[in-house]
Amino acid sequence: MPIVSFQAIFEKRLLNSSDHNETSGYHGDHSRTKTKRTSSVFYAAMHRIMRQGRPVHSESQTFERKRLAEAWIKKRETELARPGALERGKHGGITLDHAIDRYVDENAAPIGRTKAQVLRAIKSYDIADMPCAEITSASIITLARELSLDKQPQTVANYLSHLAAIFSIARPAWGYPLDRTAMEDGFRVAKRLGLTARSRQRDRRPSLPELELLLAHFEQRKQQLSQSMPMADIILFGLFSTRRQEEITRIAWQDLDEAHSRILVRDMKNPGQKIGNHTWCDLPPEALAIIQRMPRDQAETFPYAAESISANFTRACRFLDIKDLHFHDLRHEGI
Numbered sequence: 001m002p003i004v005s006f007q008a009i010f011e012k013r014l015l016n017s018s019d020h021n022e023t024s025g026y027h028g029d030h031s032r033t034k035t036k037r038t039s040s041v042f043y044a045a046m047h048r049i050m051r052q053g054r055p056v057h058s059e060s061q062t063f064e065r066k067r068l069a070e071a072w073i074k075k076r077e078t079e080l081a082r083p084g085a086l087e088r089g090k091h092g093g094i095t096l097d098h099a100i101d102r103y104v105d106e107n108a109a110p111i112g113r114t115k116a117q118v119l120r121a122i123k124s125y126d127i128a129d130m131p132c133a134e135i136t137s138a139s140i141i142t143l144a145r146e147l148s149l150d151k152q153p154q155t156v157a158n159y160l161s162h163l164a165a166i167f168s169i170a171r172p173a174w175g176y177p178l179d180r181t182a183m184e185d186g187f188r189v190a191k192r193l194g195l196t197a198r199s200r201q202r203d204r205r206p207s208l209p210e211l212e213l214l215l216a217h218f219e220q221r222k223q224q225l226s227q228s229m230p231m232a233d234i235i236l237f238g239l240f241s242t243r244r245q246e247e248i249t250r251i252a253w254q255d256l257d258e259a260h261s262r263i264l265v266r267d268m269k270n271p272g273q274k275i276g277n278h279t280w281c282d283l284p285p286e287a288l289a290i291i292q293r294m295p296r297d298q299a300e301t302f303p304y305a306a307e308s309i310s311a312n313f314t315r316a317c318r319f320l321d322i323k324d325l326h327f328h329d330l331r332h333e334g335i
Contacts, residue, residue, distance in 0.1 A: 043069035094176050096135060096166075097128040102174065103166045118162045132170065133177040140186025144195040153197035160187050160196060205333045206325055211235075213320050214313075229304055231312050233290050235330060237302070240287035242334035244269065245327050246306045251291075252299050261288045 046060035059076070063069040100119050104111060111119075122128060127135065127143045140160065147156045164187065170178035190196045206214075218231040238248060247265050255264035261283045268279045283291070294301050313327040 045069040045073045094132050095129055096132060096178070097123050099132060099166055099170050099174075099176055099178060100128065103169070115162050115165075118159050119166075122159060122163055135178065135182060137182045137185035137189065140183055141189055141193070141195070144186070144190040144193075148195050153195060156190070157196035157198065160190065202326075202329065202332065204324055204326070204329050206329055210320075210322050210325065211239075213322065214316055217316050217320060229308065229312060230294075231309070231316070233294070234302060234304075234309060235313075235327075237287055237290045238327065238330040239334045240284050240290070241281075242331050243281070244331065245309045248302050249300065249304055249306045249309070251301045253296060253301055254299075256291060256301065258288070258292070261285070263291075 042062050042064055043066050044060055044062045061069075061072055063072065100123055104116065104119060122143075125143055125146055127139055130139060143163075144156055144160060147159055151159070160183075164183050167178045167180045167183040170176040171180065187196070214235060215232050218235070221228055222230060222232065234248065237243075238245065241248075241263075243251075243265065247268065250266050251263055255266065257263070257280070262280050263283060264278055265281050266278045268277045268281075291301050310327055317323075317325050
């Protein structure tokens with residue numbers, strides 16, 4: 001928003017307000033008041049910025065000499081005319097910690113668990129206590145170095161990526177002086193220095209003998225404990241549907257379109273915002289047959305916790321001496 005008017009108010013007055021005052025008059029946008037006291041006078045200079053007829057910023061300083069007051073007025077007029085100067089003055093004390101809290105509190109879409117954990121963790125580093133206006137690309141690189149002390153480059157990249165989301169909206173949304181360019185430059189330099197890296201792609205896939213061992217293990221367990229989780233069916237559904245374990249546990253019966261052999265995958269993971277990203281996905285006949293034989297006494301087709309599925313799978317692999325196999329690797333095989 002452009003500055004409509006800029007007023008510089010110049011006063012010459014006493015420190016003791018009870019002394020006699022004598023006003024000498026106005027000169028343009030400058031007002032001048034002369035005040036006498038027993039020892040000396042001082043000069044009070046004030047800047048006031050008006051927008052649409054309303055004051056949006058004012059500041060003042062006092063000087064013993066008139067020429068110093070006049071020089072300060074000219075200096076501040078030049079400084080406040082620069083882009084972003086008023087914003088920095090208004091929000092200069094706001095810290096990154098505050099910006100993170102506001103981002104979490106005001107985000108209309110729920111923030112994913114991982115992103116929320118990352119932002120909470122960043123608040124424990126020194127950068128969180130820095131005023132937004134003072135954060136530079138060097139600050140971002142320092143954070144990356146601190147993170148890299150106990151985290152892999154891929155994890156450091158994830159932390160910076162989640163933090164970058166705040167830099168992208170802080171200035172346009174709230175007027176906080178977080179420099180988006182500083183974030184981008186810091187991210188780029190951190191990558192050049194090897195502090196960040198792209199996530200490694202796993203190429204582990206289950207062999208047919210490993211799948212047979214796992215299915216036999218869980219079938220036997222189901223016979224012994226009829227109330228246990230139907231892990232054999234969940235493994236086969238994960239394999240044929242290529243769905244992630246978190247997505248499998250969110251599938252509701254109302255999300256199954258049997259006529260068209262498809263399911264509505266809610267909050268499907270993507271590189272941007274997964275919350276609210278609901279997508280219809282086709283099911284091959286094998287996956288449809290598995291889901292159709294699940295009990296329909298609950299809202300979800302697989303009413304289990306994703307963490308429990310992962311834990312059961314990991315324990316079985318350890319028991320069967322199957323090395324370095326994750327439930328997510330079924331997705332690789334299915335694809």
